[in-house]
Amino acid sequence: MPQWRTGLTKSLHASRSMPESRYFQLATADKDGVPYCRTVVYRGLSDDNKLIVISDTRTEKYNQLSQQAKAQGCWYFSKTREQYRFSVNATIVTENEDRALIEAHWAKLSDAGKKQFLWGDPGTPRNNGLPLQIAGDYSVAPEHFCVILLDIFNVDYLNLRGNPQYRELHRRDEMGNWVSQSIVP
Numbered sequence: 001m002p003q004w005r006t007g008l009t010k011s012l013h014a015s016r017s018m019p020e021s022r023y024f025q026l027a028t029a030d031k032d033g034v035p036y037c038r039t040v041v042y043r044g045l046s047d048d049n050k051l052i053v054i055s056d057t058r059t060e061k062y063n064q065l066s067q068q069a070k071a072q073g074c075w076y077f078s079k080t081r082e083q084y085r086f087s088v089n090a091t092i093v094t095e096n097e098d099r100a101l102i103e104a105h106w107a108k109l110s111d112a113g114k115k116q117f118l119w120g121d122p123g124t125p126r127n128n129g130l131p132l133q134i135a136g137d138y139s140v141a142p143e144h145f146c147v148i149l150l151d152i153f154n155v156d157y158l159n160l161r162g163n164p165q166y167r168e169l170h171r172r173d174e175m176g177n178w179v180s181q182s183i184v185p
């Protein structure tokens with residue numbers, strides 16, 4: 001197991017009473033290099049160390065990641081005063097690629113969480129400010145529901161506790177092995 005994964009597991013455990021500690025910022029770029037950043041919910045780590053996020057293929061991040069798979073996740077744990085910056089290659093999985101994965105993540109959502117995917121096209125104007133209607137059947141995942149797998153190739157870890165602070169780089173080499181180096185903060 002990569003050293004950063006052990007650390008991240010500990011950070012999550014230390015902050016388990018704080019739901020907001022499961023949010024991180026995901027930055028993407030469009031084809032012109034213009035950056036976009038938004039908050040997402042951490043949905044776990046796959047056996048092969050990919051960060052898992054759920055999303056919607058109708059959102060801008062889908063278009064951006066389709067054009068530029070390289071992205072960065074930035075995660076701050078306020079309780080332990082740790083920051084992780086994950087450089088990643090993103091893959092978007094829909095039911096066409098892996099129905100079982102889609103169904104598994106859809107099943108984990110609450111009804112309220114599922115209904116959010118049936119409010120209509122994200123980013124389009126609302127109809128006179130009327131309450132949003134749920135369109136469709138939420139017992140099955142809609143085709144725009146997707147899982148984003150973030151394949152990490154670099155981790156820049158910073159711990160603000162202590163003086164001096166502690167910073168460490170983890171890099172995945174060409175052979176897939178993780179190389180770690182403590183660096184000046």
Ligand SMILES: Cc1cc2nc3c(=O)[nH]c(=O)nc-3n(C[C@H](O)[C@H](O)[C@H](O)COP(=O)(O)O)c2cc1C
Binds near residue numbers: 037041
């Ligand atoms: C606390 C919080 C958690 C969020 N989690 C997710 C998430 O897991 N997946 C997602 O697609 N959007 C999530 N969002 C909404 C995104 O931040 C964003 O507003 C939306 O996905 C549209 O982004 P885009 O147009 O850049 O694609 C979350 C927002 C907040 C405030």
